[in-house]
Amino acid sequence: MIRGFHPLLAALVERWRPETHTFVLPVGEVTVTLEDVTHIFGLPIDGEPVSGWTDSSSDFVQSQSMAIFGRQPMLNRNSKSYIKLGWVRSIRDEEPLDTEESIRRYVRCQIFCLLGSTLFTDKSTAYAHAKYLPLLRNFERIHTYSWGSACLAHIYRALCRASRYDTKEMDGPLNLLFVWA
Structure with missing residues (x-):
């Protein structure tokens, strides 16, 4: 608040x-x-709907995080389908920004933080749901979704x-x- x-x-x-x-x-x-x-x-x-199939298993979250952030998060048993935004910010802040892939990873981290802290917040504002990860996987398609x-x-x-x-x-x-x- x-x-x-x-x-x-x-x-x-x-x-x-x-x-x-x-x-x-x-x-x-x-x-x-x-x-x-x-x-x-x-x-x-305008654009594609922000939707899709959600798998809340820890394997899903781990594999999607690896594809998006290049690292696997430590998952809490109580909130296994949520990713801590502080962890994502630390990845973002550590990115060297020396290759195209590291720049993409940085941007994905920033977008994921915006999703969790501004657009689709939960009451804690400390976590974001992993269901948004597949939407960030294909970097060229992120802008085609109807986020509004x-x-x-x-x-x-x-x-x-x-x-x-x-x-x-x-x-x-x-x-x-x-x-x-």
């Missing part, structure tokens, strides 16, 4: 209507749109979850929500 924004977030969640994916305000109903995502984050909204559509779907889902009476915290791209508001 961004310091000082809790009252704004609470007010928005209180006015969120999951049935229509809109905020009901005194001036009418409004919502975050694909156009907003494009303007705020500069993400593409996936980000918008993620904020809608996070708002729907947060609007439940028993929810105390919210995850998701809160920077998008705060800038939009």
Whole structure:
């Protein structure tokens, strides 16, 4: 949570209507749109969907990490399908940037960190789900995905979850929500 924004977030969640994916305000109903995502984050909204088959086995995470980062992460038994962003940042910071492959590895690390810390955050903001790794494998295709559509779907889902009476915290791209508001 961004310091000082809790009252704004609470007010928005209180006015969120999951049935229509809109905020009901005194001036009418409004919502975050694909156009907003494009303007705020500069993400593409056209292209291939951000989807795919997810394998949460440790073998999958290890092999995908090896292909993307050139190293295998230490996996926690409780969160085996999540990769610690601190580990990815340390790989990124250690890259020598002297070959084309090391530059690609650096960029993949940076993109994965952005996915986990900005676009598809969880409540801890310390981990990112391994399901995004296959999307980063083919370097030439990364830009062809509709990252903006996936980000918008993620904020809608996070708002729907947060609007439940028993929810105390919210995850998701809160920077998008705060800038939009």
